[in-house]
Structure formats: C-alpha cells, structure tokens
Amino acid sequence: MVASIQTAPKSKLKSSVQRSLRQSLLTTYPLLHRYIDEILPKKGSLEAMKLPDRCTLYVLDGEPLFFQQDTTTLLPHLKLVHRFPAAFPSIRIDRGAIRFVLSGATLMAPGLTSTGGRLPSGILTVRTEDGAGEGLDEEDRWTRELEKGEPVIVRAEGKTEACAVGFLVMGTKDVKDKGKGPVIEDAHYLGDGLWKLATD
Amino acid sequence: MADTEQPEVPSEPQSRHVTYCGVCTLPPEYCEYGGTVKKCQDWLQKAYPAMYEQIWSPEALEAATASLSVEAQKRAAKDAQKKAAQAEKAEQKQADKMANSVITIKRVERNKRKFVTAVSGLEAFGLDLKKVAKEFGKKFATGSSVTKVPSGGEEIVVQGDVSDEIEEFLLEKYKDIPEDNIELVDDKKKKASS
Ligand SMILES: [Zn+2]
Numbered sequence: 001m002v003a004s005i006q007t008a009p010k011s012k013l014k015s016s017v018q019r020s021l022r023q024s025l026l027t028t029y030p031l032l033h034r035y036i037d038e039i040l041p042k043k044g045s046l047e048a049m050k051l052p053d054r055c056t057l058y059v060l061d062g063e064p065l066f067f068q069q070d071t072t073t074l075l076p077h078l079k080l081v082h083r084f085p086a087a088f089p090s091i092r093i094d095r096g097a098i099r100f101v102l103s104g105a106t107l108m109a110p111g112l113t114s115t116g117g118r119l120p121s122g123i124l125t126v127r128t129e130d131g132a133g134e135g136l137d138e139e140d141r142w143t144r145e146l147e148k149g150e151p152v153i154v155r156a157e158g159k160t161e162a163c164a165v166g167f168l169v170m171g172t173k174d175v176k177d178k179g180k181g182p183v184i185e186d187a188h189y190l191g192d193g194l195w196k197l198a199t200d
Numbered sequence: 201m202a203d204t205e206q207p208e209v210p211s212e213p214q215s216r217h218v219t220y221c222g223v224c225t226l227p228p229e230y231c232e233y234g235g236t237v238k239k240c241q242d243w244l245q246k247a248y249p250a251m252y253e254q255i256w257s258p259e260a261l262e263a264a265t266a267s268l269s270v271e272a273q274k275r276a277a278k279d280a281q282k283k284a285a286q287a288e289k290a291e292q293k294q295a296d297k298m299a300n301s302v303i304t305i306k307r308v309e310r311n312k313r314k315f316v317t318a319v320s321g322l323e324a325f326g327l328d329l330k331k332v333a334k335e336f337g338k339k340f341a342t343g344s345s346v347t348k349v350p351s352g353g354e355e356i357v358v359q360g361d362v363s364d365e366i367e368e369f370l371l372e373k374y375k376d377i378p379e380d381n382i383e384l385v386d387d388k389k390k391k392a393s394s
Contacts, residue, residue, distance in 0.1 A: 082218040
C-alpha cells in the first residue's frame, strides 16, 4: 500500500452484494464462521469506499473491515485482524525484519526462516469442525502449509499484534526449502496509507 | 443444542479491543518504529501506565534486545537514531511553518447588516478544515462550511459575525496556535450593493 491515501466518499452496498461478499469471505477464511455475525451483523449496512489503484475498502459503522484490488481475493484490514487474530492464516517474521516490512519493503524469506521467524508447522492438528484441521496450534503457530497466492497475516517476533497483510508470492513450503527470495510484495502494513485512512 | 452439524458459534462477542497509540496510531508495541518514540512514550505513560511498563520498563527492553544479535542491535540503534533525527527535522519544519503562518478571521458584510465570517489559514496548523467547520457550526449554532477561494485554497465560512468568538475558540482549543498569528480583518462593503 502507498504511504498516503485521500479519504473518499462511501456508498451503501445492496444487500445482495453484501451477501455475496459475506459468502466469499467465508470461502476464503473458513475460520471466520465463528465470527462472521459479529463482523457483519445481519442488519448492519456495509459501505464501500473507492480508493486509488482500483482498490475498494469495505467499512461498517466507520470501522474498516476488508479491502480488495479489482475483484481479487478480499484481504482483512489490519484493524480487523487485531480484533480477530485467530481467524486468519499467519506467518511470523523475526524482529530484524519488522522495520523493513513497516517501511513497505518486500518481505524476504530469511526474515521467516531465521530463529525468530515462523512458518506453518504443516501438521494439521487443530480440531475445528469448520477449519478442517487448520488454525493456530497450542504454540500459536498456524498449522496448514500455505500455497503461493494465498492471503496471509504477518505477525512479528516479540509482538502481540500483526504488522502486515498480503498475498504470498511463494508457497510456505518453498520458503522453507529455498530460504531466499521474495515472499510477500506490496503488503498492507501498520502505518501505511490504508492504515491511516480516516473511515468514520 | 442438538444441532451439532453447525460450527459452534459463540454467543459472547469475540472481538478483541486493541489500544492504539494516541500519537503515531500504531499498537504501542510498534511505537519504536514510528519515528515519534519520545512523544509516544510520554503519551503512553500518561494514558496507560501499565502498558507503558510492559513495553518500556528497563526489564522489558532488556528482554527484547537480548534476543537480537549484536550486529542487529547496532543496526537497530543506528536506525532509531536516524529516525529520531528525521522526526526532529520534520517537527522543526512544521514549527517554522506554523510560526510564519497567519490565520485570518474576516468579517464580511453580505447584505445590509448581514455578515459572514471567513476563516483562512488553518491548514498550516495541521487542522482539518471540514472538522473545524463542523466544530464552529456546533459551537455557534450556525451554518458553517468549507468553500473554495478563487486563489485556489479553501476557507471556512461561518454565518453571522462571530470573529471574536472564533478567535477565542481557536486559542482555547488549539494550543499550538499563537495569539499573534491570528489576524482579525473587517471587510467593509466597497461596492455599492449587489
Ligand atoms: Zn506511538
């Protein structure tokens, strides 16, 4: 995300559009089933804000929820991730990589493969009916290996809250095997334009 | 209850409430990367002393840096220094800009005995014109809106003659604005009438 975005007018979404957004959220993030009625109450009125670069931000009662570029997969706004951290797949970067990610740099593999970093365990141990074994394990580590192109939350060593959200340009198994190369490009990160955008 | 097919949906709200820094807007644990660390710390210490201890107490800092390699620590220190210097420079620039900026509150006669008050120059003090216009409207129970001026900028136009009240309100509410930087102007109708 770019460093600064001007706020834009919001428009109410038809209930049919709201329904289809809800459906695609649940398809992409199965663990959201537990929380979806809280995030998108049946009677709530979801609004859309058109941002530069054909990006759309979805807002409910002034709270940013999701955004998407064109019609690609919906990504959660970091404020939503902070509210429901267990609902999204995540990886963890080491402390040294934080400042790079927070300056908008591409996340590189070594920030994840070092001792402070964390990639999925690959062991589907979590027993949830809706998540098919994926989720956070007892050590707070995401279980399922993630494919190239999947959305992922970036958490950070020593921090409670997530610091970025983006799409993987390399699958997590490959990250482990190769240990180098870009992993997430153009993430939405703490302090970027989308973070600072006034939505109320 | 008997419906075990459905995933279990909690009845209690599950949303976490996260506190964000009142200065840099990040979660306070990330303030160190924001470039306004000192201000962030002061704010947090006042607003959330417990959280401040958790993040900035000597023990917490030591625990945090202990896990970094020596080289990474050096890098981090250098980086923090650079960021602080940049922030200081930016702050100085903003202070200079503010010192040299004037807010003009102008009484304008629209018709006989009908006035509006036009306020310009607020943006130099980092104020959001729309927000301030709303505040004026509320405070003085009158119409207040942001309008474009021919020269390209924007000003706030408030219905009625409230010049003195606006000056007082600005000084009271926005302590960054020095009294000397506010100028009161009376724009007498020069043209006959229209
Ligand atoms: Zn801060």
